[in-house]
Amino acid sequence: MYLEYFQLNEEPFNIAPNPNLMYPSQRHQEAIAYLQYGLRGNGGFVMLTGEVGTGKTMVSRAVLADLPDDLHVAYVLNPTLNRIQLLQTVCEAFQIKLDETSDHKKLSDALQSFLVTSHEKGESCLLVVDEAQLLDFEALEQLRLFTNIETNDKKLLQIILIGQPELQEKLMKRELRQLAQRITARYHLLPLTEQETLEYINHRLQSVGSVRPLFDKKAIKALFKYSKGTPRLINLLADRALMGAFAQGKFFVDSKLVKFASSEILGIVNETKSRWSFLSFFKGNKA
Numbered sequence: 474m475y476l477e478y479f480q481l482n483e484e485p486f487n488i489a490p491n492p493n494l495m496y497p498s499q500r501h502q503e504a505i506a507y508l509q510y511g512l513r514g515n516g517g518f519v520m521l522t523g524e525v526g527t528g529k530t531m532v533s534r535a536v537l538a539d540l541p542d543d544l545h546v547a548y549v550l551n552p553t554l555n556r557i558q559l560l561q562t563v564c565e566a567f568q569i570k571l572d573e574t575s576d577h578k579k580l581s582d583a584l585q586s587f588l589v590t591s592h593e594k595g596e597s598c599l600l601v602v603d604e605a606q607l608l609d610f611e612a613l614e615q616l617r618l619f620t621n622i623e624t625n626d627k628k629l630l631q632i633i634l635i636g637q638p639e640l641q642e643k644l645m646k647r648e649l650r651q652l653a654q655r656i657t658a659r660y661h662l663l664p665l666t667e668q669e670t671l672e673y674i675n676h677r678l679q680s681v682g683s684v685r686p687l688f689d690k691k692a693i694k695a696l697f698k699y700s701k702g703t704p705r706l707i708n709l710l711a712d713r714a715l716m717g718a719f720a721q722g723k724f725f726v727d728s729k730l731v732k733f734a735s736s737e738i739l740g741i742v743n744e745t746k747s748r749w750s751f752l753s754f755f756k757g758n759k760a
Contacts, residue, residue, distance in 0.1 A: 475719035482682040486712040488705055490531040492538055494680050496673040496704075504532045504660045511658030512536070512599070512631060517620055518655050520605075520634045522641055523662030526705025529635050532662065533601060536633075545591060545598045552608045556615045559608075560584065563600060563619075585622050588629040598630050605636035610648055617652040664702030667694070673704065674711060687715065688726045695731035699739060710734045 476484065485494070495501065504521060511519030523529045537546060547566030554562060560580040564571060569587050574580065591598050600619070602608070608616070622629045634640065634656075641661070644653045665673055671693045678687055688696070692714070700706035713734035714726045723730075 475715050478719050479687060479715065479724075480682065480684070481678075484712070485677040485681045485683070486708040486715070488708045490528075490534055492531065492535050494677055495528075495531050495535055496669075496676040498665060498669045498673065500663055500665070500669075501528060501532055501535075504662050505535055507658045507660040508532070508536045508633065509539075512540075512633075514631075514657050517628055517657045518616075518632050518634060518652065520636075520640070520644075520656050520659040521662065522636055522638055522659070524664070524703065525637060526703045527662045527664055528704045529662055530603065531704075533603070533633065533635055537601070540599070541597075543596045545596060547598075547600045549600070549602045550604070552602055552604055552612065554612060555609075556611050559612050559615055566600075567598070584619070588622050592624065592627075592629050599633065600630060601633045601635065603635045605634040606638075606640040606643065607636075610643075610646070613643070613649055613652055617655065620655060664700075665697075665704065665707075666702060667697045670697045670700070670702055670707060673707060677708075677711075686725070687718075689728070691728035692726045692731050695728040695735075699731065699735040706739075709738050713737055 476482070487494075508519055508521060511517075521529055521532060540546065545567055547563055549559075549562055549566065551562075552559075557575065557577055557580070560577065561574050564574075564580055564584055564587075567584070567587055569583050571579065571583055588598055600616075602616070616632055616634075619630050620628050620632065638661070643649065644656075674688055674693065674696070675686060688711070696707055696710055696714075700710055710731060711726075711734075714730045717730045717733055718724070718726050721730075
């Protein structure tokens with residue numbers, strides 16, 4: 474709605490993980506480097522963790538976009554599965570055709586045959602599990618067994634686990650010590666600093682065609698204060714603040730607009746007594 478007003482090509486703060494809008498902060502570059510390092514090894518697990526909204530999915534997609542063509546990739550988005558369901562999902566993701574999909578042994582044999590055949594063709598296989606903190610112990614143990622399929626010098630399946638900090642806590646359990654020992658690279662993604670928040674906002678704006686800053690210095694400080702440097706919250710607040718600037722006919726966002734946005738998005742009570750609402754503004758215009 475505000476794109477034409479601010480002369481932007483597309484929404485700069487869409488919360489969809491678009492790699493084209495990725496801000497290459499030091500933390501995100503390090504995370505990508507750690508994942509790439511782990512994937513250059515001979516198999517096993519690579520783990521990426523971080524709080525909600527810190528950009529884990531964005532990092533993983535940036536890594537996946539730079540993979541060789543001879544790599545088969547299976548992506549599991551819903552890990553709340555039992556052992557059989559996990560095997561079924563992995564086989565489906567690798568497009569393994571089966572007549573029987575409820576027998577554990579047949580599923581395991583089919584996956585092993587696919588991995589061995591791929592290796593003989595000079596191809597590699599990668600399994601990515603998002604929201605991996607939701608996996609139960611049985612499913613995590615099933616993943617470990619996947620990595621038992623190996624040659625003398627290489628495991629035939631590499632696995633990236635992406636999850637919230639609870640995944641780290643889960644892997645500290647004694648029952649999962651064998652899996653934890655197979656993680657060859659791990660990285661915990663932290664929120665942005667205040668300086669990185671400024672650079673993040675300007676990078677996103679420039680990526681969609683903005684020719685000038687749209688947030689003043691106090692607005693940036695307010696965005697950092699309310700978001701605590703979490704990219705997803707920055708996106709939500711910045712988008713709502715731009716909508717507010719458009720609604721009020723302003724050409725830049727100030728700290729007051731960010732405070733109002735935080736009230737709308739986060740339910741934070743602002744220092745001012747009045748509570749501004751985008752909905753009431755548009756209703757008023759229609760009258």
